[in-house]
Amino acid sequence: xxxxxxxxxDENLLPRKYFEVDFPMxxxxxxxxxxxxxxxxxxxxxxxxxxxxxxxxxxLDSSRYSIVGADLRFSSDLEEKLKKHKxxxxxxxxxxxxxxLVYMTPQQSAxxxxxxxxxxxxxxxxxxxxxxxxxxxxxxxxxxLQRRQCNLAGVEVCRSLESQKERLLLNGWENAHAxxxxxxxxxxPQADVKRIEELEFLDEKELFEQLMQHYCICWASKDSxxxxxxxxxxxxDPSH
Numbered sequence: 001x002x003x004x005x006x007x008x009x010d011e012n013l014l015p016r017k018y019f020e021v022d023f024p025m026x027x028x029x030x031x032x033x034x035x036x037x038x039x040x041x042x043x044x045x046x047x048x049x050x051x052x053x054x055x056x057x058x059x060l061d062s063s064r065y066s067i068v069g070a071d072l073r074f075s076s077d078l079e080e081k082l083k084k085h086k087x088x089x090x091x092x093x094x095x096x097x098x099x100x101l102v103y104m105t106p107q108q109s110a111x112x113x114x115x116x117x118x119x120x121x122x123x124x125x126x127x128x129x130x131x132x133x134x135x136x137x138x139x140x141x142x143x144x145l146q147r148r149q150c151n152l153a154g155v156e157v158c159r160s161l162e163s164q165k166e167r168l169l170l171n172g173w174e175n176a177h178a179x180x181x182x183x184x185x186x187x188x189p190q191a192d193v194k195r196i197e198e199l200e201f202l203d204e205k206e207l208f209e210q211l212m213q214h215y216c217i218c219w220a221s222k223d224s225x226x227x228x229x230x231x232x233x234x235x236x237d238p239s240h
Contacts, residue, residue, distance in 0.1 A: 001030060002098075005065050009043040014064050016091060019082060024058045024069030031060050031067065054085075061085045072100065073108045075115035092122040102129045102154045109154050110171050117172025121224040125173060131180060131216035133158040138214055164218045173220035182212040 008014045022030070034040045035055065045053065048062040055061075058069040059081070066085040070078045095116055101109040116125060132138055133155050142152060152158075157167050161178040168176035185193070202208055 006043055018065050020067045021070050027067055027069035028057050072112055073104055089119050093120045095125045098128045102152050105153045106157050113171040124221045127218045130158045132214050137210050168220035174222045176220040178216050178218040180213050181215040182209055
């Protein structure tokens with residue numbers, strides 16, 4: 001039930017088109033909420049132009065936003081549905097996965113990453129999920145989830161920041177980086193950190209730090225058209 005689309009619309013930051021993919025059951029519930037709640041449906045209608053807006057029980061397609069019911073483990077089915085909703089693979093594209101790959105087997109996530117690298121000539125892949133899962137804290141996290149019948153099929157790739165980067169590099173991405181969330185937290189503006197920490201007192205700072213060290217942000221990119229260098233040149237010499 002991610003609200004990124006609406007936050008982007010509120011701040012006039014919607015990309016050319018925003019695609020969201022989830023299991024059909026989740027998509028059906030989300031579409032029901034969108035249809036029944038004007039604060040959700042209104043921004044989609046207002047940013048829509050051209051042909052009539054497509055909406056049924058398992059998919060929604062407007063000119064700026066599309067939600068698709070699909071299983072990411074089967075990239076051929078996914079690609080067919082995305083192209084049906086007018087995905088333009090030739091546009092620079094950002095792909096975001098939030099605690100998604102860890103629920104797939106390493107082979108399934110590798111296939112998805114390879115498909116993305118082969119499909120989009122200019123793209124960035126951003127992944128947020130667990131890391132450092134081979135230590136004692138990570139093992140306790142895994143055991144707690146298993147007791148709730150939640151199987152992290154891809155946890156093997158979450159051994160370290162290096163294993164996270166390696167997966168991206170082995171599957172067609174030109175460069176890759178990864179940092180844990182404690183490092184991310186240290187990069188936040190100090191005024192924001194102060195505000196956050198005043199919302200609720202943390203008497204177990206060490207536990208918070210351990211948890212943050214077991215999640216990470218990884219990002220990888222490929223730029224077959226050399227767009228990055230062109231943009232850098234334009235920034236350096238605006239007269240062009």
